[in-house]
Amino acid sequence: MIFENRTFRSRLFKLFMLIGTIPLVLMAIFSYYNTSYRISDKIDNSTQENMAIMEELIDSTIVNLGSISDFIVENKEIQNILKKTEYKTYEERFEDVQKVYTIVNSIEVRRMDIPIYILGLNTPYSRFTTQPYFSNMYGSKQSYLIRKFMDYDRDKFFYVHRKVDGRESKDTVLTIVRKIRDLETDTVLGFVFLDIYDEYFDNIFKKFNLYEDSNIFILDQNGIIITDNKYKTETTFKYNDRCLEIINEGKNNPFEFNMKNMKYKVYYTTLKNTKFTIVRLIPLRHINYEKRIIIETFIGIFVILFISSILISYLLSNKISEPIKKLSTTMEEVEKGRLDISIDLTNCDDEIYNLGKTFNKMIEKINILIEEVYMKKYLLKEAELKNLKSQINPHFLYNSLESIKWMAKLGENKKVSKMITSLGRFLRYSISKTDDIVTIREDLTQIENYLKIMRLRFEDKLTIEYDIDQTIMDEKMPKLLIQPLVENALIHGIEKNTDKGIIIIKVYRSAENIVFEIIDNGMNFKKDFKMGIGLSNVDKRVKLYYGKEYGIRFNRVDNKTYCKLTIGENLQGEEVHGESINS
Template sequence: MNKRRMPRVFSIRITIISLFIVAIVVPFLFFSYYTNSKSIEGISSANTSFSMESLFQKTKALEDYLMGINYRANDVLTLPKIEALLNQNPGNEQEQRAFASSMATLLEEQQNLLDVRKLQFYPIDLENYPEYQKNDGANISREPWFGSIKENGEPEWKLFLPQDNYYLYPEPVISRIKRVDNTSTNKPIGIFTIDIPVENIKTFIEGTQGQEGQQTFLLDENGFVIYHRHKELIGANYDSPELHHLINEKAAGTETFNIEGSKSLVSFVKLHQIPWTMVSSIPLDTLTKPIKKISQLTYIFLVIYILFGLSIIFYITYYFTNPIVRLVRSMRMLENGNFKIALPASKREDEVGMLYRGFNRMVQKIQELIEEVYSSAKIKKELEFQVLSHQINPHFLYNTLESIRWKAEQHRMVEISEMVESLGNLLRLSLNQGMELTTVRREIEQVKAYVRIEKARFGKPVKIIWMINESIMDMPILRLLLQPLVENAIHHGIRENPESGKIVLLGKREGNDLVFELSDNGVGIPERTLQQLNQTLQKESTVDKGSKGVGLFNVSKRLELYFGEHYRLQISVEHGKGTRIIIRHPVLPANNDTGTIA
């Protein structure tokens, strides 16, 4: 026979470790990841809202500033002195010099009022004015932007760098370029430029000091940098296809992508009246820096927690599971029939020690029980032999009673004959061929046989009224239910006054139950006796043979055992007026002829 392989002691330890990982470590890691991602999401969302609101404010302030300069420049062009000077058409060199001097004086005055870098006027046919701005305007007429605005007349904002063929400023400037038409002929007469240093818009774009790594810059409609903190980027095409794609699709928005070599949260807003876009970017590392510190502390705590937990697990498995494994091994030996085993004595006062001592006591008790069962089996065999040798054949008893009845009839002793006949019927119906079930009809015959015997004993009539519904007479019922009740009514109800005493037995069907009600008009059961009887009916154990109500208790207990507590006897008493007992019995299948209850 193959021995069952014992599980290794480490299997329980591995199970506990696995449960520890599944129940604690995995949820802890998931919770850490979830809170970290949600924190980043929340910070990004908050920063997005803040960035967008800040960008909207900055774009509005910048646009108000630039358009304010534009509006004031328009006012300058409508001044009477400027308008009169523009309507002149200088011819010779002397007139051109006078025109240039007068225009320069007027523009310088307005330039200081506008607070701009330079306010300049170029005649539309600049090549016809050789004396006008010889130093810095000689080649302006050849610039593409000059020819473009000369032709279409659309004003524009343009960035000029120091290396461009314009005013050689040491810093980049933003120019508002606008064509001027004659108010009488509507013909173009010149082009005005208003130069603003790029540094002038710095405060509108950068504002207060932002977070570490945060950058805010300005792009034109072609993706060239108008302003950037890093001056070397001004005028260059900003190298970010994703950003250009977003700007072309939306007027404002926020996305996360790589920009300037790091993954950043990028927000942008387009200006309404100027085709520029203000962009703000902040590296995600800057946003998540506080969370990373928390995450590091969390991971350190998790490692310490796991090490501490594993130490506890190893302690538990070594101190508790090893003794349990030894106990299981001994139990397996006990299963194989080896009762001569004993665990080593344990002085531990915990549950393990109690298990060890309990197992040893159990093994000892099993050995004692085996010996006791063996002895009891031997005695039982002897008793069975004695019972078999002393059994009386019921047919012999029936034949003997029949012979007594026949002798009584021969000697014309009718009472003896009837009494013996009733006793024989009572015995036959009570035994019921060893079957537990009988019918209502046979049960009523048994009760009637018992009543005839009692009449003969008393020498006085016993008045019983039978009110049994014929439809239930052939229904199955437990045997010996009604006779103990009638016996109780005769002996404790009407025995003292049989002449006026009366017993009524009612039988009917109510739904799925058979209901039998036995009532008498005797003196009734005393209150104290009734309480004792009810308490007896509620007990789980049997009563003493000498106690009152043994028959009632047996009937109630049989009904309860077979059909449940709902079918206990119901006893009610009106002192001086009699007793009423109700039996409820479930309706059983009519074809149940086995004598057993399914």
């Protein structure tokens, strides 16, 4: 019998059995009690990650819509329109409707499918909307809602209700209400309403897998249900009081709760800006079912591994010493990082031969995978750089073509010719697929073409001054970095100035870096200024090329705005940080 045999093979087999079986048994006992906890933890983490994504989507959207309402409230043209106490002619009111329509469309709200209603209090005809008709709900200053809103002590608030939009066949569940106050007298001129459809929340819910009988609720600051994924009939009702008490403790930990004769695990999170609460209910039976399936699977795997360990121990115990030593030595070299070696299979004609052959193939595959991962990383960075570089401001192109149209109508043929020539050079340089790396001289030439166009638009209102270090004009740099900085100074600085605008373009060397500095005397710089898409793209491209310490910085000194772009001098050919970024 095997166990009575005192040969080396039998002793080795018995040793393998003890070494393999005892840890497996201990591991099985431990895992049985530990797996339940780990599964719950995994479900918790996965659910909370989904909740965090949902929180970011909803919070950012509500904040953006709040910014839209701020823009409308503070718009001077809308203020002037709402101050009117009567309309003398139909044409006068039609002109105001067109003005409001143009202002609202400038923020691209129609693409977001968010109805906007603007109600003036000084005349019954001061009603404007992005919809085909004005909602009766907001149609009169004598209505119950308007009188209720007037009594609120806050200028901006949320109104939870469920209203069916008959034309669109969509339910409105939340309205952002904002009082429009006269910027000079602080009297209330009217209201702006932004309706949010239930469809918006449904589209978010669809992105996350939901168990049967599970549900997601969106609550306002007072615990009132805005909407949910399942019932749709509880909008404006207050959520379960006991559940709200636990949520309001603010621990943000999931908990178990009995509701409607069913046990749930409750996950929740409070939105940072709006203070809304997202509550997700998952029936405990689904969580326990997954635990049972995984535990049963683990037990089956354990049995298979246990039986396999017995068979493998018996089969390998007779031929193990020298071939295994050779295999072990090679593996140690690989562990140290040597991937250019392989197992010598000379004089091997048994199972060790197959193991060694497989190991050699594995090393070969690892080398191939390392090269593939590197190439994927390189291609991903290249694609990201191309995407950032390719974005051209459509407003600039539209304004340029509009200027050409009016100059042509006025018969200013020479100006038209100059502007078309400069625009053609500008576009040819911008969309060119060759030479992503250019000299500073070439990019500054592009700026001159751009400013020729802008001078024709601004005429005598704009003065450009240059302070260029000529010794660095032939240094290499990524293409299209300077133009968005100059455009930002024009649009956000000079364009709204009533006085003559001055832009100073400086290029100089600072230590081992090159600095592009755009200075303007515009008065529209705000402390909470945030970079738009154009400047953000430039900043991202610079960081991809040179590193996180480089990029764009803004400062306001002596009534002047300083936009400083810093790049490095280490761009040699097309390689940065040891990685190729050729287009």
